[in-house]
Amino acid sequence: MATDPRAISRRGAAAWVALPFAAALVTLLARFAEANATTAGFAYLLLVLGLATWGGWAVGAAASVVAMACFNFFFLPPFGTLTIQDPANWAALVTFLIASTVASRLVATAQRRAEEAQSRQREVEILYDLCFSLFAASQRPGVLGEAAARTLRAIGAESGGLYLAGQEAPASTFGPELPPIDRDLRQRALETQEIVEADGAVLLPLHVGGMTNGVLVARGPSAPRAVLESAGRLLALAIERERLLGEAAHLEAVRESDTLKTSLLRAVSHDLRTPLTAMRLEIESLEGRLAGQPEALASLGGLSLEQGRLSRRIDNLLSLARLEGGVARPHPEPVPPAALFRSARESLSLILADRAVEIRVAPHCPDVWADPSLALETLVNLLENAARAAPASQPLELAAGPDPEAHDKVRLEVLDRGPGLPPGVKRMLQGTRDLRRTEDDAAGDSAAGGLGLRIARGLADANGGVLTLLDRPGGGTIARLILPAAPEPPDPEEGA
Amino acid sequence: MSRATPLVLVVDDDPSIRQTLSRELEAAGYETISAGDGVEGKAKFEESRPDLVITDLAMPRADGMAVITAVRRIDRTPVIVLSVRGEEEDKVRALDRGADDYITKPFSLRELLARVRTQIRRAEAGPVAEVLRFPGLEIDRARRTVVRDGQDVRLTPTELAILELLAGHAGRPVTLRQIIAKVWKGAPATTVDTVRVHVGSLRRKLEPDAANPRYIGTEPWVGYRFLAELVE
Numbered sequence: 001m002a003t004d005p006r007a008i009s010r011r012g013a014a015a016w017v018a019l020p021f022a023a024a025l026v027t028l029l030a031r032f033a034e035a036n037a038t039t040a041g042f043a044y045l046l047l048v049l050g051l052a053t054w055g056g057w058a059v060g061a062a063a064s065v066v067a068m069a070c071f072n073f074f075f076l077p078p079f080g081t082l083t084i085q086d087p088a089n090w091a092a093l094v095t096f097l098i099a100s101t102v103a104s105r106l107v108a109t110a111q112r113r114a115e116e117a118q119s120r121q122r123e124v125e126i127l128y129d130l131c132f133s134l135f136a137a138s139q140r141p142g143v144l145g146e147a148a149a150r151t152l153r154a155i156g157a158e159s160g161g162l163y164l165a166g167q168e169a170p171a172s173t174f175g176p177e178l179p180p181i182d183r184d185l186r187q188r189a190l191e192t193q194e195i196v197e198a199d200g201a202v203l204l205p206l207h208v209g210g211m212t213n214g215v216l217v218a219r220g221p222s223a224p225r226a227v228l229e230s231a232g233r234l235l236a237l238a239i240e241r242e243r244l245l246g247e248a249a250h251l252e253a254v255r256e257s258d259t260l261k262t263s264l265l266r267a268v269s270h271d272l273r274t275p276l277t278a279m280r281l282e283i284e285s286l287e288g289r290l291a292g293q294p295e296a297l298a299s300l301g302g303l304s305l306e307q308g309r310l311s312r313r314i315d316n317l318l319s320l321a322r323l324e325g326g327v328a329r330p331h332p333e334p335v336p337p338a339a340l341f342r343s344a345r346e347s348l349s350l351i352l353a354d355r356a357v358e359i360r361v362a363p364h365c366p367d368v369w370a371d372p373s374l375a376l377e378t379l380v381n382l383l384e385n386a387a388r389a390a391p392a393s394q395p396l397e398l399a400a401g402p403d404p405e406a407h408d409k410v411r412l413e414v415l416d417r418g419p420g421l422p423p424g425v426k427r428m429l430q431g432t433r434d435l436r437r438t439e440d441d442a443a444g445d446s447a448a449g450g451l452g453l454r455i456a457r458g459l460a461d462a463n464g465g466v467l468t469l470l471d472r473p474g475g476g477t478i479a480r481l482i483l484p485a486a487p488e489p490p491d492p493e494e495g496a
Numbered sequence: 497m498s499r500a501t502p503l504v505l506v507v508d509d510d511p512s513i514r515q516t517l518s519r520e521l522e523a524a525g526y527e528t529i530s531a532g533d534g535v536e537g538k539a540k541f542e543e544s545r546p547d548l549v550i551t552d553l554a555m556p557r558a559d560g561m562a563v564i565t566a567v568r569r570i571d572r573t574p575v576i577v578l579s580v581r582g583e584e585e586d587k588v589r590a591l592d593r594g595a596d597d598y599i600t601k602p603f604s605l606r607e608l609l610a611r612v613r614t615q616i617r618r619a620e621a622g623p624v625a626e627v628l629r630f631p632g633l634e635i636d637r638a639r640r641t642v643v644r645d646g647q648d649v650r651l652t653p654t655e656l657a658i659l660e661l662l663a664g665h666a667g668r669p670v671t672l673r674q675i676i677a678k679v680w681k682g683a684p685a686t687t688v689d690t691v692r693v694h695v696g697s698l699r700r701k702l703e704p705d706a707a708n709p710r711y712i713g714t715e716p717w718v719g720y721r722f723l724a725e726l727v728e
Contacts, residue, residue, distance in 0.1 A: 274513065275512075280602045284605035338707045338708060363706070365706070367696070
C-alpha cells in the first residue's frame with residue numbers, strides 16, 4: 001500500500017542500493033556514446049531526478065554528489081582526475097550541483113504530497129465504505145455484531161471484539177481468536193476516551209455525544225490512527241442508532257399496548273354499563289306500575305339500591321383500571337367543594353333518601369384542584385361508607401375548608417356518628433399502598449366497605465390528595481380528604 | 497312544532513334500552529320511533545323529522561356523532577346524547593358539534609324525562625325573552641341589570657355576558673368552547689382558565705350560599721349548566 005510507511009522505507013533502501021549501479025550505467029552509456037560535457041550533464045541530472053522520485057530527497061541529494069563527482073572525473077578536463085583546470089567548468093559543476101539538488105528536492109516533495117493525497121483518499125474511501133455499510137446498507141435493528149465486524153474489516157484488523165460499556169464479556173467477536181484483554185485497559189480506554197495500544201492490540205473507545213458506549217478491540221489493524229479514530233466514532237454512532245431503534249420499537253409497542261388497553265376498557269365499560277342502564281330503566285318503569293303495592297315496591301327499592309351499588313363499584317374498578325393501566329391521566333381543574341358535595345348527594349340519592357345530610361363550606365374556601373370525576377368518585381365512596389356505618393337517625397356531615405396545616409390545600413371531610421374505625425381498616429390505611437385485597441384485611445372489608453375505601457384511597461392518590469380516617473371525638477369517624485387548592489384567580493375586573 | 501304529540505327518535509344499539517325508553521316515553525305522553533345504529537337513525541330522522549332525538553354515542557356502523565351531524569345539517573331539532581363514563585372527550589365533542597344535552601349511563605328515567613321536557617319546551621319556546629326570570633333572580637337583557645332577592649348585583653360586562661349565555665340555556669349544558677365562542681367571539685388568547693376565572697367571580701357575586709349553589713352548576717369536563725328553571 002502506498003501509504004504504508006514500511007513500504008516507503010523498503011523503497012528508499014532499494015534506491016540507495018541502485019544509486020552506484022545507476023551512476024555507473026549513465027557514465028558507461030555517456031562514454032560509449034562519446035557524449036560531450038553538456039549532454040553528460042543532462043544525463044546525470046536525469047539520474048538524480050529519477051533516484052529522488054524513487055527514494056526521496058536524501059537519495060536525490062546523495063545522487064547529486066555522486067553525479068557531480070562522476071561528471072567531473074569523466075567529462076571535465078583534465079579527465080580521470082577530480083581537479084578542474086578551466087575556472088569556467090567550476091561554474092558548470094556548481095550549477096549542476098545546485099540544479100540537481102533543488103530539482104531532486106522538488107521532485108521528492110511533489111512525490112510525497114502525491115502519496116499523502118493518495119493516503120487521504122484511501123482513508124476517506126475506507127471511512128465512506130464503513131459509513132455506507134453501517135448506516136445505509138442495513139436498516140435492521142439487532143446487527144451490532146455485524147457492525148463491529150464491518151468496522152474491524154475496514155480498518156484491516158486480523159481479529160477483534162466489541163465490548164459494550166458495563167458488560168464484562170464481548171458483545172461480539174470477529175476473526176479466528178480474541179486474546180484476553182485486560183479489563184483495566186478497557187476501562188482506561190473508556191475513561192480517557194483515547195486509543196490505547198497494548199500487546200499488538202488497539203483499543204478504540206466508542207464515544208459519541210460525550211458518552212462512551214463501548215470499546216472496540218482490534219488486533220493488528222493496518223489503517224492509520226486517524227482512520228481508527230474516525231471508524232470508532234462511526235461504530236459508536238451505529239451503536240447509538242441501534243439503541244435508539246430499540247427504544248423506538250419499545251415505545252411503539254407501549255403505544256400499541258395503550259391503544260389496545262384503551263379500546264378494551266372502552267368496550268368493557270360500554271358492555272358493563274349498557275345492561276346496568278337497562279336494569280335501572282326497568283326498575284324505574286316497574287316502580288310506576290307497582291304503585292299501591294308496598295311490599296313489591298320495598299323489594300324493588302332493595303333491588304334499586306343494589307343496582308346503584310353495583311354501578312358505583314364498576315365505575316370505581318374501571319377508573320382504577322384506567323389509572324393503573326396508564327391509559328387515562330387525571331385532568332385536574334378547579335372544582336368548587338359545594339358542587340362536589342351536591343353531585344355526591346345526587347349520586348347517592350336512594351341511599352340518602354331518608355337521611356339528613358348537613359353541608360358546611362367555609363366562607364373563603366378555595367376550589368380544589370382535582371379531576372372532577374375522580375374527586376367525586378372518592379367522595380361518593382366515603383359518603384356511602386359513612387351512610388352504611390352510621391345509624392339512620394344520625395345526620396351525616398360534609399365539610400370543606402382551607403387546610404389549617406397547609407395554605408395551598410383544601411380539607412374535605414365526611415363525618416359520621418357510627419361505631420368508629422374497625423381495626424382492619426386502620427391496619428389497611430396504615431399499611432401498604434397496594435390496593436389488592438389480602439386475607440389480613442378481609443375483616444376490614446366486611447366491616448366498613450373496605451373495597452370502597454381502598455378504591456377511594458387509590459383515587460385520592462391519583463388526584464394528588466391524601467385520605468386519612470380518624471376517630472371522631474364523641475364517637476364516629478372522620479374521613480378526611482386533603483386535595484390541592486386551585487390557584488387563586490386574579491380579580492377579573494382588573495383585567496376586564 | 498306541528499304535531500300535537502311530540503315525536504321522539506331513540507337511537508341505541510341495545511334493544512332492551514330501546515324498548516324500555518320507547519315504552520316509558522310513550523307512557524309520558526310522547527310518540528316514539530327507534531333505530532339500532534347511526535345509519536338507521538339518520539334515515540329515520542330524514543324520513544320522520546322527529547321533534548327530539550335521543551342517541552347513544554358508541555354504536556356499530558355510524559355512531560352518535562354521525563347522527564348529530566346529520567340532524568344539524570337539516571335543522572335545530574334538540575339532540576340528547578347517551579354517554580358512558582370514560583367517554584368524556586366524546587361527550588364534549590358531541591356538545592360542540594351541536595348536541596344539546598347529555599346524560600351518563602346508567603341514568604335515571606326521571607332524569608332523562610326531565611331533560612326531554614326541558615328540550616321540548618326550549619324547542620317550542622320562541623326567542624329568548626328580554627327579561628329572564630328565575631326564582632330569586634331577574635336578568636333584564638335590554639337594561640343590562642341583574643337583581644337577586646330584590647338587590648342589584650353589579651357585574652362586569654364579561655360576567656353579564658356569561659350569565660346571559662348560561663341563563664339563556666337554562667337547564668342545558670354550555671361547554672367552555674361555546675362560552676369562548678359566544679362571549680369572547682373566539683378571541684385566540686382566551687383560554688379555559690380565563691373562563692373559569694370570570695365564572696368564579698360571577699359565582700361569588702351571584703350565589704347567596706356557596707355551599708348550595710342555586711344558579712351556576714359545574715359540569716365536570718364540559719363546562720357549566722344553569723340550574724334554576726325559568727319562571728313563566
